[in-house]
Amino acid sequence: MESKNNRNYQNFMLYFTFFLLWVSIQFGEVVEDFIAYIMVVSIGILHGANDLLILSKKDKGRNTFLKNLIIYLGIIGGCLIIYFYSPFVAILLFVFLSAYHFGEEHLGAIISVNRVFDFIYFLGYGLFIFALLFYQSISDVDEVMLELTGGTFTIQQIENTLIASTICLFMGSMYLIVSKRNVLVFFIKESFYLLLLFLVFKTSSLILGFAIYFILWHSIPSIIDQIEFISGNLNKESFLFYVKKALIYWIISIVGLLFLYQIVPDIELFSTVIFAILFAVTAPHTWVMYKMKN
Secondary structure: OOOHHHHHHHHHHHHHHHHHHHHHHHOOHHHHHHHHHHHHHHHHHHOOOOHHHHHHHHOOOHHHHHHHHHHHHHHHHHHHHHHHHOHHHHHHHHHHHHHHHHHHHHHOOOOOOOHHHHHHHHHHHHHHHHHHHHHHOHHHHHHHHHHHHOOOOOHHHHHHHHHHHHHHHHHHHHHHHHOOOOOHHHHHHHHHHHHHHHHHHHHOOHHHHHHHHHHHHHHHHHHHHHHHHHHOOOOHHHHHHHHHHHHHHHHHHHHHHHHHHHHOOOOOOHHHHHHHHHHHHHHHHHHHHHHHHO
């Protein structure tokens, strides 16, 4: 979050995070999940709805765009095939891709050493977020995982991931501080953010905790970056242009989500459908964002 618009957004992000933390304390899970679903199906899906527009902006040649489109659709098809043959492996893939994508989006503008270090550090950050969320909502995670894959993560696996990602972040941060690539104040601020997310995950339901991070900490900053990339600046006109271009994709995604929820008899939790849809679009979206930032 290094641009002026993203820095200005941080205050709103913190205020609204505290507000939703208060909501999770005051109201029950039904209210929490309703708010979370609205956030995810609106802003969450919207933030990945202009991938093809970004590809066309990044690579202007017609042949190059067609090649990228084939790759994009091929990644989606590959994910669906993996899920068909091994749902558990597919969900692991979703977690690892999302973890790296979260780290790259949150830290990519600030931390840059080399590809190997950046990859490990970004992945460690994202895995820490997931492990922290799963650890605080293990029973809800079990329900969703059983519907999606027929299996689940053990508490030992989640604890090991939490420990390993913590060590990764600590060692990486120490290196960045000692080598004077980043200042200590930055890591103190990030530690405060992680403490705040710990409180959010501990207090809220699984889906609201995920939505708070996914929407406020990831999707909206990503949308700001995308609008600036597509239009060159962030204003009312560029925002409306972004929404207009994303509208058809967003409508198709919502219809598909509701259709899937109705026709698949084994799915009882709407949150399962949410995670299934996010899984299908995460891999190609991560690839597009990597191309946009590089």
